[in-house]
Amino acid sequence: MFREPQIPLSEPVGDRIEQTTCYMCACRCGINVHLKDGPDGKPQVRYIDGNRDHPVNKGVLCGKGSAGIMQHYSPARLRAPMKRVGPRGSGQFEEISWDEALEIATEWLGTVRKSDPKRLAFFTGRDQSQSLTGFWAMQYGTPNFAAHGGFCSVNMAAGGLYTFGGAFWEFGDPDWDLTKYFMLFGVAEDHASNPIKIGIGKLKARGAKVVSVNPVRTGYNAVADEWVGLRPGTDGLFVGALIHELFRTQQIDLDYLVRYTNAPWLVIDAPGTDRDGLFARDADGNPLVWDKATEAYGNGKAADIQPALTGTRTLPDGRIARPVFELMAERYLSDDYAPETVAAPTGLDAEEIRRIAAELAHVAFKEEIVLDQPWTDWAGRRHETMIGRPISMHAMRGISAHSNGFQTCRMIHILQILLGSIDCPGGFRYKPPYPKQTPPNLLPHGAAGDIKPEMPLGGPHLGFPHGPEHLLLDGEGNPSRLDKGFSWDAPMSAHGLMHMVINNAAQKDPYGIDVLFMYMANMAWNSSMNVPGTLDALTAKDENDDYVIPRIIYSDAYYSETVPYADLILPDTTYLERWDCISLLDRPISEPDMVADAIRHPVVPPDRDVRGFQEVLIDLAHRLKFPAFTNEDGSAKFPGGYADYIVNHQRKPGVGPLAGWRGEDGTSFGTGAPNPDQLKEYVRNGAFHAHHLAPEHAYFKHANRGYLDWGITKGIRMSAEPTIFQLYSEPLQKFRLSALGHGDRQPPERARDRITRFFDPLPFWYEPLEGTMIDTGAYPLNAITQRPMHMYHSWGSQNAWLRQITAANRLYVHTSVGTSIGATDDDWVWLSSHLGRVKCQIRLMEGVNPHTVWTWNAIGKREGAWGLDEDAPENTEGFLLNHLISELLPKGGGGYRYSNSDPITGQAAWFDLRVAIAKAESTGATEPMFEPLGHDSQPPSPEKLAFGVQFRKETT
Ligand code: SF4
Known part of the structure; x- marks a missing residue:
């Protein structure tokens, strides 16, 4: 048989x-x-798969994750500390010992700290340890610290946190199990990759509707039930039209607005005065509402009143005031947001907009969800059920990376709130430790008067100003920070403006620096706008033939395009060789039903002379005698390095980097004394800790008495007060009043109109700034990038098999655009912007907005970097749109050039790019082609890469 x-x-x-x-x-x-022991007895990585018990991926692993072995064994790994011995950019380095490297770094950093700490700029890229790197910079005393959020996500974070105390991305999730209607705005398939894939899978299985709003139909957008292919930068108009329709048809959750938002709060209407547009308040500072029950003014934060949502009132002092809701109705019912008005600029059909608004309202109000789960609200009122509006939304870089992204993001949140779908069954859900207060009570630090030699800053760098009094300025009103964050240029720049650091340092605007210290930020290539300009800035010399940026220290694990421009290289380990902490103090891995954090730990020893960057920072902190890293007798506070810090550092008593297994006996969660065995417990538990929320705390976290009180005891919440959604944002109005001439702090003349216009307390749509300052007739197309599912970082091309999917990117254009220039698949074209031009090959497609071209980000590489062959397609055919994106806007009034950013948050406006396309006569290779980078310090890459071949069984 x-x-x-x-x-x-x-x-x-x-x-x-x-x-x-x-x-x-x-x-x-x-x-x-x-792991398998190699011939030398040392463990080697054999294979990677997903952990089925892990709260984030539940065993699912994407191509990038499973190919981590190729990242780990990449031939482009740095091997030892190096100092530059040739000109910047030449790639000429000499290997040095760690002792020498750390002595050099200590001397450079120590000299600056003793004289003027702000002359150090410390910026990190894809850093996942910002609670340490930020704390280190605070201890150093420089105001010049941020991570990459300013060119990635700050519009999302700030737009959400100022509005409802949460945000998209890592801070909240759709209710994948109960949502019936899901809208994605500007979501590519790179971020939140596995969780969104798992989530969309659940929605599809249940028959929930998925609507994608995106100029490009790829990835998640390709599997959506409906594609809304609008023109880039017009999402706010589309959302405004949906809000218009909800108001017009009176389909708004008024009870939800009264319970959880500032919709009834009265706004003073006294043009020309210093209180115009602020909330009317009682003697204790509480916002006033008109109470219909008593027919008198009442405290808007009190329970059991019946606030009016409409009606003009005369305040006791004779001033006029109107509730927020009425101002909103006026704004969004205007013709500016009528579907017919919005149709042309968005490229959508008015009927389509009306239908989507009707669908949203139908699902929210006719298909509500009722869970038999009692809970108690913030005022102590018991509710027998949880009622949900099963609409959820998610947004990403397509919203964030525009100069109108902050207000657009606020509009999306307002749409959610009007439908009553924040943190309810079926809606958008906060992930603990969110929600925070609105506006968040974390303020930025680093005003000029607070910067003193050898003194730490008084608090964290990054925060959320409530008004001009919280800007970081010097005595003349100039920016205190090198990137001009928290200045009049970008008052609410909660993540800084990393994209401006190198340009500003080279221009000495607002001042020069002595040391630029960067971690894992590929600023000489795909992480910079205007790559040619950035390279000029990195190599600019003064009249003495000295570099204008005198010292550059850089840490990375790989030979990227940025390494050759640094003077001192501190080689990092790979992620499998070091300790890491994914902390509640920073960007934890929580899910809506659980508080969770995680670690990485060294699973293999390094086979090179490299050290984890966090270990190096802690070593430097002690050498520089930072108070929080040094005992009174001068000894190191954390002699065991980063692992020691993770366990024993306390940000405040009982609160440290990790929340699990705290207390001396390891039985506490959230708060508790350091536990010497804490890391052992994390390792034993699969490198994470998860605490599941009680069912009565699962929803309405912004106003759930039990959750709010519990959060305080666990150190994840500062206030027992509910989070009140700020449909109308008073901090914005405070900036506006200053621009109108009120208050002690006022902007320079050039900024008055800009602040008056953009700092509108009610979200509105405006045209992305670049398009208003250049000849759009000459540059008629929008150009955007997105990252593919298989290539998140520029370092992704080290994944030998994944790079074969996209070893060279194409410019994707609508078929009609190709036809208009007589070009077809793989033909070469010139793509031009007001800054420059690149030559690339096109690919025609139908699933793209006809006015939009796009490409995959970070595929193009510079020859000599990343251990690639000189004729690798990434070098010869791959291209970057970055070469076309200016970091500065054209000159405006008075000749001043603002950064190419959102005027409120300073978010880099990558997606505002306008371009023209023309068929190229020449073919063969991309342009501009930069000089190959020298890489003699790196061993040559092997002819062929093989992984695990040493373990292969003999075959006969
Ligand atoms: S690359 Fe991202 S989605 Fe993929 S396995 Fe790793 S963490 Fe998960």
């Missing part, structure tokens, strides 16, 4: 498994690393 051959499908591939956390994107999935 024939028998199937017995094939062992589950044969162990390694000697043992270590569990840790993936690093290939911001999802931070749990992974099982299969």
Whole structure:
């Protein structure tokens, strides 16, 4: 009888498994690393798969995560500390010892700290340890610190936090299990990759409707039930039209607005005065509402009143005031947001807009969800059920990376709130430790008067100004920070403006610096706008033939395009060789039903002379005698390095980087004394800790008495007061009043109109700024980028098999655009902006807005970097749109050039780019082609890469 051959499908591939956390994107999935001892007896990585018990990915692993082995063994890994011995950019380095490297760094950093700490700029890129790097910079005393959020996500974070105390991205999730209607705005498939894939899978299985709003129909947008392919930068108009329709048809959750928002709060209407547009308040500062029950003014924060949502009132002092809701109705019912008005600029059909608004209202109000789950609200009122409006939304870079992104993001949140769908069953859900207060009570630090030699700053760098009094300025009103964050240029720049650091330093505007210290930020290539300009800035010399940026220290694990421009290289480990902490103080891995954080731990020892950057920072902190890193007797506070810091550092008593297994006996969660065995517990538990919320705390976290009180005891919430959604944002109006001439602090003349216009307390749509300042007739198309699912970082091309999917990017254009220039697939074209031009090959497609061209980000590489062959397609055909994106807007009134950013948050406006396309006569290779980078310090890459071949069984 024939028998199937017995094939062992589950044969162990390694000697043992270590569990840790993936690093290939911001999802931070749990992974099982299969290890096998090599011929030298040392463990080697054999295979990586997903951890089924992990709260983020539940075993799912994407291509990038499973290819981590190729990242780990990349031939482009740095091997030892190096100092530059040739000109910047030449790639001429000499290997040095760690002792020498740390002595050089200590001397450079120490000299600056003793004289003027602000002359150090410390900026990090894809850093996942910002609670440490920010704390380090605070201890150093420089105001010049931020991570990459300013060119990535700050519009989302700030737009959400100022509005409802939460945000999209890592801080909240759709209710994947109960949502019936899901809208994605500007979401590419790179971020939140596995969780969104799992979530969309659930929606599809349940038959929920998925609507994608995106100029490009790829990835998640390709599997959506409906594609709204609008023109880039017009999302706010589309959302405004949906809000218009909800107001017009009176389909708004008024009870929800009264309970949870400032819709009834009265706004003073006294043009020309210093209180115009602020909330009317009682003697204790409480916002006033008109109470219909008593027919008198009442405290808007009190329970059990019946506030009016409409009606002009005369305040006791004779001034006029109107409720926020009425101002909103006036704004959004105007013709500016009528579907017919919005149709042309968005490229949508008015009927389509009306239908989508009607669908939203139908699902929210006719298909409500009722859970038999009692809970108690903030005022102590018990509710027997939880009622949900099953609409959820998610937005990403397509919203964020525009100069109108902050207000657009606020509009999306207002749409959610009008439908009553924030943190309810089926709606958008906060992930603990969110929600925060609105506006958040974390303020920025680093005003000129607070910067003193050898003194830490008084608090964290990044925060949320409530008005001009919180700007970081010097005595003349000039920016205190090098990137001009928290100045009149970008008052609410909660993540800083990393994209401006190098340009400003080279221009000495607002001042020069002595040391630029960067971590894992590929600023000489795909992380900079205007790459040619950035390279000029990195190599600019003064009249003495000295570099204008005198010292550059850089830490990275790989030989990227930025390494050759640094003077001192501190080589980092890979993610499998170091400790890491994914902390509640920073960007934790919580899910809506659980508080969770995680670690990475060294599962293999480094085979090079490299050190984890966080270890190096802690070593430097002690050498520089930072108070929080040095005992009174001068000894190191954390002699065990980063692992020691993770366990023993306390940001305040009982609160440290990790929340799990706290207390001396390890039985506490959230708060508690340091536990010497804490990391052992994390390792034993698969490198994470998760605390599940009680069912009565699952929803309405912004106003859930039990959750709010519990959050305080666990150190994840500062206030027991509910989070009140700010449909109308008073901090914005305070900036506006200053621009109108009120108050002690006023902007320079050039900024008055800009602040008056954009700091509208009610969200509105305006045209992205670049398009208003250039000849759009000459540059008729929008150009955007997105990252593919298989290539999150520029370092992704080290994944030998994934790079074969997209070893060279194409410019995707609508078929009609190709036809108009007589070009077809793979033809070469010139793409021009007001800054420059690139030559690239096109690919025609139908699933793109006809006025939009796009490409995959970070595929193009510079020859000499990343260990690639000189004729690698990434070098010869791959291209970057970055070369076309100016970091500065054209000159405005008075000749001043603002950064190419959102005027409120300073978010880099990558997606505002306008371009023209023309068929190229020449073919063959992309342009501009930069000089190959020298890479003699790196061993040559092998002819062929092979992984695990040493373990292959002998075959006969
Ligand atoms: S989605 Fe993929 S790359 Fe991102 S953390 Fe998870 S496995 Fe890693």
